[in-house]
Every structure is written in structure tokens, then in C-alpha cells.
Amino acid sequence: xxxxxxxxxxxxxxxxxxxxxxxxxxxxxxxxxxxxxxxxxxxxxxxxxxxxxxxxxxxxxxxxxxxxxxxxxxxxxxxxxxxxxxxxxxxxxxxxxxxxxxxxxxxxxxxxxxxxxxxxxxxxxxxxxxxxxxxxxxxxxxxxxxxxxxxxxxxxxxxxxxxxxxxxxxxxxxxxxxxxxxxxxxxxxxxxxxxxxxxxxxxxxxxxxxxxxxxxxxxxxxxxxxxx
Numbered sequence: 001x002x003x004x005x006x007x008x009x010x011x012x013x014x015x016x017x018x019x020x021x022x023x024x025x026x027x028x029x030x031x032x033x034x035x036x037x038x039x040x041x042x043x044x045x046x047x048x049x050x051x052x053x054x055x056x057x058x059x060x061x062x063x064x065x066x067x068x069x070x071x072x073x074x075x076x077x078x079x080x081x082x083x084x085x086x087x088x089x090x091x092x093x094x095x096x097x098x099x100x101x102x103x104x105x106x107x108x109x110x111x112x113x114x115x116x117x118x119x120x121x122x123x124x125x126x127x128x129x130x131x132x133x134x135x136x137x138x139x140x141x142x143x144x145x146x147x148x149x150x151x152x153x154x155x156x157x158x159x160x161x162x163x164x165x166x167x168x169x170x171x172x173x174x175x176x177x178x179x180x181x182x183x184x185x186x187x188x189x190x191x192x193x194x195x196x197x198x199x200x201x202x203x204x205x206x207x208x209x210x211x212x213x214x215x216x217x218x219x220x221x222x223x224x225x226x227x228x
Contacts, residue, residue: 037150052198136199147188154181
């Protein structure tokens with residue numbers, strides 16, 4: 001009896017190995033339709049991750065700010081050292097400094113003109129911060145839809161195989177369509193969730209930088225309004 005159990009043990013292990021699937025096997029076991037859909041989702045995932053980290057580093061660099069910057073600008077402007085203030089802005093590579101430099105270059109004009117120049121420069125800085133972020137929103141919306149497209153394709157394949165066999169199709173024949181339906185749905189949702197989270201995180205970080213730009217623009221205008 002022990003000998004029989006020993007002989008059956010390798011067979012059980014082989015069966016377990018045959019039944020076990022790696023993640024890649026699971027993703028690409030649904031036939032041509034699943035391979036195409038999953039490949040598209042992998043491309044979208046790569047694009048989303050790349051844009052997220054590229055924008056994250058750019059926004060992080062833009063958010064660096066010296067708290068003493070406006071104090072130095074105030075001292076230079078108050079003492080009539082306009083060129084020194086411009087040089088300080090040029091040496092400080094961030095959106096706040098560029099907006100301030102734009103305002104300083106308009107000193108001598110009306111406050112309305114200065115404010116308009118700062119607003120125009122601010123729009124350009126916001127555009128730079130939000131560059132390609134919209135693609136993440138597109139991926140977040142498109143990926144689940146592409147996954148659901150794979151689901152529909154998979155179910156069509158399954159029912160087509162079932163209809164072609166007069167309702168007596170082998171489960172192995174139906175498995176390809178079912179695999180396509182399930183794996184593409186999961187893949188689409190995963191990519192969509194990743195892109196959605198990344199998009200919202202970047203929006204929050206961008207809003208913080210924009211708020212800091214607006215606050216410093218107000219400080220600069222208040223500086224110009226101070227009595228000499």
C-alpha cells in the first residue's frame with residue numbers, strides 16, 4: 001500500500017504543475033484576441049507610468065521654493081535695485097520666480113498691465129505643469145473600455161464555438177473565449193485604476209504649485225502698492 005502511494009505521489013505533483021499557471025500564461029492563454037488586447041493594455045500601462053513619473057519629477061522641481069525669495073525681491077525693489085531683482089529671478093529656476101521676473105520687467109507700467117502680464121505668464125506656467133497629464137485621464141477612461149471590448153470579443157468567441165458545435169462544444173474549446181473575456185477585463189481595470197490614481201495625484205500636486213504661484217503674485221502686487 002505504501003508502495004502504491006509512493007508511485008502516485010509523482011503523478012499528483014505532475015498534475016499540480018500542469019494545473020498551475022504563471023501570470024504571463026494566464027494573460028496570454030486566451031488566444032489571438034486576448035493577446036492583442038493585453039498587448040494594447042501593456043502599452044497603455046507603460047505610457048501611463050512613464051508620464052506619471054516624468055510629470056511627478058517636473059512638478060517636484062517646480063515646487064521647490066526658497067521662503068526668503070520674496071523678502072529679497074522686496075528689499076531689491078524697495079531700494080531701486082531692479083536689475084538685481086531680475087538677476088535673482090533668473091537664478092531661481094521655478095514658476096514663482098518666472099512670474100515675478102515678468103512683473104518686475106513691467107515696473108513703470110500701470111498695475112493693470114503688470115497684473116495682466118503676470119496672468120499671461122501664469123497661464124503658460126500652468127500649461128507646462130499640466131503637459132501630458134490629460135493623457136493619464138484618457139488612459140484611465142480608455143483602458144477599462146478596451147478591457148470590456150476584450151470581454152465582448154471573448155464571449156462572442158465562446159458562443160460562436162458553442163453554436164458551431166450545435167451546443168455540444170468541449171469545455172476546452174470554450175476556454176479560449178472565456179479566458180479572453182476574463183483576462184482582458186481584469187487587465188483593463190488594473191491599467192485604468194493605476195492611471196486614475198496617478199492622474200489625481202498629479203492634479204493635487206499641480207494645484208499646490210498653482211496656489212503658491214497665485215499667492216506670490218498677490219504678494220508682488222501688494223509690494224508695488226506699498227507707499228514709497
